[in-house]
Amino acid sequence: MATAFDWKSVPLDRVGPDHGIGTPAAKLPDPDLGTGKIPAARYTSKDYMAREWAAMWTKVWLLGAREELIPDAGDWLSHEVGTESFIFVRQADGEVKGFFNVCPHRGNRLVPKDASGFANSFRCGYHHWEWQTDGGLKNIPDRETFSQLQDAAVDCALGLKEVRTDRWGGFVWFTMNRQAESLRDFLGVIPEHLDPYKFEAMKLIDWKTIRWDCNWKTSVDAFNETYHVQGIHPELLSWLDDWNVQIDCLGIHNRYLVPFTTPSPRYEDQATPSPMMHGFAQLHGVDPADYEGRPRQLRLAIQKAKRAIQHDSIYPYAGLNDDQLSDDYHYMIFPNVTMNIYGETMLMFVSRPHPTDPDKMLFDLLNFAHLAPGTPHQFPEHTTYDHGQISLGQVLDQDAFNLPVVQEGMHSAAYDGLILGSQELRIRHFHKVLEDYVGPD
Numbered sequence: 001m002a003t004a005f006d007w008k009s010v011p012l013d014r015v016g017p018d019h020g021i022g023t024p025a026a027k028l029p030d031p032d033l034g035t036g037k038i039p040a041a042r043y044t045s046k047d048y049m050a051r052e053w054a055a056m057w058t059k060v061w062l063l064g065a066r067e068e069l070i071p072d073a074g075d076w077l078s079h080e081v082g083t084e085s086f087i088f089v090r091q092a093d094g095e096v097k098g099f100f101n102v103c104p105h106r107g108n109r110l111v112p113k114d115a116s117g118f119a120n121s122f123r124c125g126y127h128h129w130e131w132q133t134d135g136g137l138k139n140i141p142d143r144e145t146f147s148q149l150q151d152a153a154v155d156c157a158l159g160l161k162e163v164r165t166d167r168w169g170g171f172v173w174f175t176m177n178r179q180a181e182s183l184r185d186f187l188g189v190i191p192e193h194l195d196p197y198k199f200e201a202m203k204l205i206d207w208k209t210i211r212w213d214c215n216w217k218t219s220v221d222a223f224n225e226t227y228h229v230q231g232i233h234p235e236l237l238s239w240l241d242d243w244n245v246q247i248d249c250l251g252i253h254n255r256y257l258v259p260f261t262t263p264s265p266r267y268e269d270q271a272t273p274s275p276m277m278h279g280f281a282q283l284h285g286v287d288p289a290d291y292e293g294r295p296r297q298l299r300l301a302i303q304k305a306k307r308a309i310q311h312d313s314i315y316p317y318a319g320l321n322d323d324q325l326s327d328d329y330h331y332m333i334f335p336n337v338t339m340n341i342y343g344e345t346m347l348m349f350v351s352r353p354h355p356t357d358p359d360k361m362l363f364d365l366l367n368f369a370h371l372a373p374g375t376p377h378q379f380p381e382h383t384t385y386d387h388g389q390i391s392l393g394q395v396l397d398q399d400a401f402n403l404p405v406v407q408e409g410m411h412s413a414a415y416d417g418l419i420l421g422s423q424e425l426r427i428r429h430f431h432k433v434l435e436d437y438v439g440p441d
């Protein structure tokens with residue numbers, strides 16, 4: 001009797017041994033995180049949401065602002081996370097300070113939410129209290145009517161409340177936690193792994209925010225496994241290997257490495273390069289006709305084509321390993337930053353919690369690219385949309401359509417928690433880190 005084709009044993013081809021350049025690619029040992037269910041209440045309960053805020057969001061480092069959007073002294077950008085709003089403003093010395101976006105007088109927001117602009121000073125619109133851009137108090141109209149504010153010594157306490165900021169990768173990061181470790185310690189191996197891509201030299205080319213009807217973790221989860229490709233994105237199976245995916249837990253962060261331009265071993269036609277693969281191949285001067293009967297080799301041909309031009313390219317190919325020339329190096333920076341990373345571009349998702357409702361969130365989509373010197377570039381307008389108001393492209397539309405349905409299902413009396421397999425190890429790892437912050441359920 002003939003044995004059935006064992007697609008799960010189809011290996012991933014490699015050009016050769018790692019040349020010792022680029023992002024470390026070695027598989028790390030998987031931590032033993034058990035097999036228990038992850039309680040659904042983490043996604044649905046207001047009580048858990050409040051605990052998450054107090055013990056996690058207010059303790060970790062978070063992504064604040066893209067540096068290129070606030071290049072000059074006085075440039076500012078506001079950013080919301082949960083119940084808080086923050087202002088990031090470029091200082092005269094080139095540093096970036098972060099402040100809670102709230103007026104100490106009666107609590108008005110100083111600047112609009114999710115906005116940007118230039119300021120010589122911040123003046124509250126309600127009663128015109130005013131601050132310098134370094135947060136120091138500048139003026140209180142009719143100050144003599146505040147008997148408690150007559151002593152100049154109180155000026156210091158009336159400065160804007162600052163958050164700690166630091167910078168990495170062309171981004172301003174911040175934390176509400178005065179006692180937090182340094183950003184470098186929080187990021188762990190992330191800079192070492194991702195600096196070869198030169199994010200700080202990339203340009204932001206697309207930036208939008210969508211209101212989604214799901215918990216922020218429902219969104220994070222959806223991008224941390226390729227197990228759902230067969231169900232939600234079946235068309236990707238013709239050019240992406242969802243099975244030979246290396247997962248690594250990197251301290252509190254994690255990653256998976258997804259081979260592109262190679263058919264999934266699940267895909268029925270292992271003999272013909274798919275139309276999508278044709279597109280990728282032609283883009284890099286590779287003739288797909290040469291790969292009839294052996295489409296898995298196309299990925300290696302693309303790697304070789306990019307390696308051949310590495311010194312004449314605007315892309316940082318010379319500092320990347322072979323697999324990085326074709327694949328998606330996909331990283332998650334705890335708690336809410338997801339990065340699809342390629343040699344040329346980086347597609348970033350930031351999943352932000354709603355202020356009060358565990359069934360709602362803000363999804364930020366930011367697209368970055370290395371542009372040739374002299375390429376005209378305008379910063380994209382940042383707009384916030386409702387779910388379904390615009391298309392995010394086929395793949396993200398598929399994810400976005402599914403997420404509210406998952407969120408709804410998690411409220412069912414018949415559903416009590418996530419059952420996770422080894423392809424979903426990143427989700428289990430994420431929950432272990434979350435639990436280390438928030439405590440047991």
Ligand code: FES
Binds near residue numbers: 104106107124125
């Ligand atoms: S609330 Fe801002 S000046 Fe009164």
Ligand SMILES: [Fe+2]
Binds near residue numbers: 222233395399
């Ligand atoms: Fe997806």
